[in-house]
Amino acid sequence: MFRSLQRRIVIVFVGLLTLVMALILVLVTHNNGRIVDSEMARELEAGTHVFKLLVEQNQRQLETAARVLSADFAFREAIATQDRPTIQSVIRNHGLRIGAQAMMVISPDGQLIADTQHAAAGPRPFPFQSLLSVAESQGKSNGFGQMRDGKLYQIILVPVQAPKLIAWVAIGFLADDKWARDLYGMTGLAVSVVQRSGANSLVLSSSLDGPKRIALPAALRQLPNDSPQALQIADESWQSVRLPLDRDTSVVLQRSIEQAEAPYRSLQKILWSIVLAGIVIFALGSVMLARRIVKPVNQLAAAARRIEAGDYAEPVPSLPPDEIGQLATSFDRMRERVASREQKILKLAYQDTLTGLANRTRLFEAFEQLPANSRGAIAILNLDRFALINNALGHPVGDRLLSEIGSRLSHLLSNTDLVARLWGDEFAFLLADVDREAATRFAESILANLREPVTVDGQRLDVGASLGLALYPQDGHDAATLLRRAEFAMVAAKRQHKNMAFAGDIGDGPQHEQLSLIGEMREAIARQQFLVYYQPKLDLASGKITGAEALIRWRHPERGLIPPIRFIPFAEQTGFIREITPWLLENVIAQTARWQEQGLSIVPSINLSALDLLDPGLIDHVRRLIDAHGLKASRICLEITESALMEDPTLALAHLDQLAALGLKLSIDDYGVGQASLAYLKTLPVHELKIDRAFVDGVADSPRNAAIVQSTIALCHALGLSVVAEGVETSNELDWLASHQCDIAQGYFIARPMPADELPHWIASYGVPETAAAQEDKEGVAEAQ
Amino acid sequence: MTRFHAVCLATLLAFSGPLWAGSLEAYVATQAGTPVGDAAVVVEPIPGFVPGNRAMAAIEQRDRELNPYLTIVQKGTAIEFPNRDPFKHHLYSFSPAKTFEIKLYAGKPVQPIVFDKAGEVALGCNVHDWMEAYVLVVDSPYFAKTASNGRAVIANVPPGRYRLRLWHPRQKKELPPREIGIGAAPAKLDLVMDVAPRIAKPRPPADSDQY
Numbered sequence: 001m002f003r004s005l006q007r008r009i010v011i012v013f014v015g016l017l018t019l020v021m022a023l024i025l026v027l028v029t030h031n032n033g034r035i036v037d038s039e040m041a042r043e044l045e046a047g048t049h050v051f052k053l054l055v056e057q058n059q060r061q062l063e064t065a066a067r068v069l070s071a072d073f074a075f076r077e078a079i080a081t082q083d084r085p086t087i088q089s090v091i092r093n094h095g096l097r098i099g100a101q102a103m104m105v106i107s108p109d110g111q112l113i114a115d116t117q118h119a120a121a122g123p124r125p126f127p128f129q130s131l132l133s134v135a136e137s138q139g140k141s142n143g144f145g146q147m148r149d150g151k152l153y154q155i156i157l158v159p160v161q162a163p164k165l166i167a168w169v170a171i172g173f174l175a176d177d178k179w180a181r182d183l184y185g186m187t188g189l190a191v192s193v194v195q196r197s198g199a200n201s202l203v204l205s206s207s208l209d210g211p212k213r214i215a216l217p218a219a220l221r222q223l224p225n226d227s228p229q230a231l232q233i234a235d236e237s238w239q240s241v242r243l244p245l246d247r248d249t250s251v252v253l254q255r256s257i258e259q260a261e262a263p264y265r266s267l268q269k270i271l272w273s274i275v276l277a278g279i280v281i282f283a284l285g286s287v288m289l290a291r292r293i294v295k296p297v298n299q300l301a302a303a304a305r306r307i308e309a310g311d312y313a314e315p316v317p318s319l320p321p322d323e324i325g326q327l328a329t330s331f332d333r334m335r336e337r338v339a340s341r342e343q344k345i346l347k348l349a350y351q352d353t354l355t356g357l358a359n360r361t362r363l364f365e366a367f368e369q370l371p372a373n374s375r376g377a378i379a380i381l382n383l384d385r386f387a388l389i390n391n392a393l394g395h396p397v398g399d400r401l402l403s404e405i406g407s408r409l410s411h412l413l414s415n416t417d418l419v420a421r422l423w424g425d426e427f428a429f430l431l432a433d434v435d436r437e438a439a440t441r442f443a444e445s446i447l448a449n450l451r452e453p454v455t456v457d458g459q460r461l462d463v464g465a466s467l468g469l470a471l472y473p474q475d476g477h478d479a480a481t482l483l484r485r486a487e488f489a490m491v492a493a494k495r496q497h498k499n500m501a502f503a504g505d506i507g508d509g510p511q512h513e514q515l516s517l518i519g520e521m522r523e524a525i526a527r528q529q530f531l532v533y534y535q536p537k538l539d540l541a542s543g544k545i546t547g548a549e550a551l552i553r554w555r556h557p558e559r560g561l562i563p564p565i566r567f568i569p570f571a572e573q574t575g576f577i578r579e580i581t582p583w584l585l586e587n588v589i590a591q592t593a594r595w596q597e598q599g600l601s602i603v604p605s606i607n608l609s610a611l612d613l614l615d616p617g618l619i620d621h622v623r624r625l626i627d628a629h630g631l632k633a634s635r636i637c638l639e640i641t642e643s644a645l646m647e648d649p650t651l652a653l654a655h656l657d658q659l660a661a662l663g664l665k666l667s668i669d670d671y672g673v674g675q676a677s678l679a680y681l682k683t684l685p686v687h688e689l690k691i692d693r694a695f696v697d698g699v700a701d702s703p704r705n706a707a708i709v710q711s712t713i714a715l716c717h718a719l720g721l722s723v724v725a726e727g728v729e730t731s732n733e734l735d736w737l738a739s740h741q742c743d744i745a746q747g748y749f750i751a752r753p754m755p756a757d758e759l760p761h762w763i764a765s766y767g768v769p770e771t772a773a774a775q776e777d778k779e780g781v782a783e784a785q
Numbered sequence: 786m787t788r789f790h791a792v793c794l795a796t797l798l799a800f801s802g803p804l805w806a807g808s809l810e811a812y813v814a815t816q817a818g819t820p821v822g823d824a825a826v827v828v829e830p831i832p833g834f835v836p837g838n839r840a841m842a843a844i845e846q847r848d849r850e851l852n853p854y855l856t857i858v859q860k861g862t863a864i865e866f867p868n869r870d871p872f873k874h875h876l877y878s879f880s881p882a883k884t885f886e887i888k889l890y891a892g893k894p895v896q897p898i899v900f901d902k903a904g905e906v907a908l909g910c911n912v913h914d915w916m917e918a919y920v921l922v923v924d925s926p927y928f929a930k931t932a933s934n935g936r937a938v939i940a941n942v943p944p945g946r947y948r949l950r951l952w953h954p955r956q957k958k959e960l961p962p963r964e965i966g967i968g969a970a971p972a973k974l975d976l977v978m979d980v981a982p983r984i985a986k987p988r989p990p991a992d993s994d995q996y
Contacts, residue, residue, distance in 0.1 A: 080879025163907055
């Protein structure tokens, strides 16, 4: 019930008001009671006082009138002469004069001489002897008395003197209901004269009438003399006091308690209506106020809930400019800031800042949002020769190239597809709902588009790319797996000098094998599982085997012989290559030294990866090995791919210079695949260049390849480099190479890679013209040993 | 005795007609012993000759008072009522012994009033209610009025038997007469009577009348 702020405000306001009003009411009621009581007492006292004064005053006036009458000469004369008829008529006449209703003349000895009440009377004693005796001692007297007619009179007794007392005159004024009502009008008190008769009281006159008058005698039984008390008369309470007149007669003065309370009751009524009206008004007012307070708060709360739910679009309603309005304004600003910040964060989180494309995270998320059981493909695109451009033209150009390519790629996409930049020059596509054919078409369209040169800062740049594709659900169910497999496919495509490859084509489940291989490579060195095979290199001019490329093999206890393509890329990626290469160098140099001792003069070629080339410890290591085995540095050849040079050209070049300075023979491997130009290679301290097998393949039949190879040979020779052709697989190729002054050939046609211990025998048996000489050398060496 | 009595005797002898005449000295007091003034002490011979003593008497009106308060006269005496005030009075009596009325007059009335009937007469003034005086008309020439010390002396009373009457305007009850004998020697009587105090009737200040 108290959970709503609005209700709480209303309840607190109205509750407080009610409390205050209740206190006021209680106080006023209590005080009114006290005031009424004291007013009552005061009014009764004052009324009694006024009553006494009035009666006394009245008495004095009556007395004065009586005295004037008694002093009247004719009156006195009539009395003095004892002339009863005269006296009788005189008192009637004089009674009229002063407005008295009853008159009596009494002889000094207390006998009635004349009486207006009873004309034809014989001598009787005066009925109010007590008045007479008071008058005898005090010269006058007064009091109340009932005359023969049963009515109550106020009686004044004064002497008639001539000048000696000759008679008393009693003058009676009716103290009837009218008299009582007049007194009531002046005193504010009900006036009743009651006479005790036995146990009961008789009302002689009263300002009360009706049932009250009837009920009065019964009530009066409880009223003592002289002390005020409340009496219940005909459903009304009266504060009453009794003033005794004589032994049996008394005046009862009464004040109606209800009447006295009436003004306070009406005040109380007014107060009650004010209280009730106040509570109603307050309740309405506080409801309105609470609404005014709560409504904007609710609006704010609703806005807060919207924002909590991530809906930043709807502005917070603008409110009157009070505190809540200010809060709303701040809140709205907060909403805008949060919205813009969230946008920024989302951008940072999901967007590649350079190209504006999605990033890897976004791609993963998009994949997660694909419906279950959907099919599609993930493609990875890697630019060819990007490192070269980056190095040659600077990072800003490289960055602009990437962003230009990103923009091109994004234009090629359909709405359901997504392109993301993963890192460097690698992009990924999420192709929804495609099969292999559609994916192939898409890849081809991408590649076709990228064949168009890109113009950056006025330079036309030729950009090639390789694509690897992984299909789902065939090649994997999660984005990470699919990306990895697509990447393998891309690497494989690059390695095979193809534009694109599908993960499904380059081996089933290689990912698991590769993962475990990487883990097992470390053990492989310790357990001597790595072997070195040598592929002979034929010097075409002499027809002799002058060198051999050292190729590492892994004889896995369970999987058998594993070709380098299956684990070297991962060794390079994981950095494990830096343990393999020293082992290889040691092994090969030791073998070379052994061969040399056997008289076999072979220059081994050892492949260095980019990591090896950048390893500053490599040079010392090589030098120590050469020194240790007493070999000439020129008897060792190191093969470096163009791409290895491109990772950090400056450092690579510095290391190459140092290696060259040692006297080592340096060879550029896989020439033609990368971006390196001959002009660039010319600046390197290399001695040999190996033309990639892609160019050698079919050189005898492909005029284009032939032209490339031929011109390369010519140029190399012009630069003082010897040329090695690898991948020679036919006699035609070998003949072509031999006839075009290629210096050295290598390939299956000559020999497959073979274990070290087979090489001397193979060399010995290779070629007729050379065999003798070789045999001689061999024997010579053997004899020397 | 000796000197005082000698002087008294000498005085009695000097004023009385017959040499053998006696006198009565009365002392009137209340029961409580307070001397009573203005009490009439009258002795009436039983039966006998009442000598005439019809001297004029006067009750004057001065300063809105009748003076003297009590006048004792022998039956048949005329009393003059000279008005010494600068305004008029209206004397009246409703007493049965002598009812009369002298309507508003100034100075001396034309004729004195003759009180020819024994009895008491209350006099009042109709225009000044507080004015009052009393005349006791007696059938004897031997009477006296007590002074404020309660003493009264009746001289020249021939020895014999007399009816002694004591009267006062404010007496509470009529005292029965008693017989006394008066000889040559002066008689002394202590008399007791109850008298109401004289209540001063309200009177306006004198100067108010000048208006």
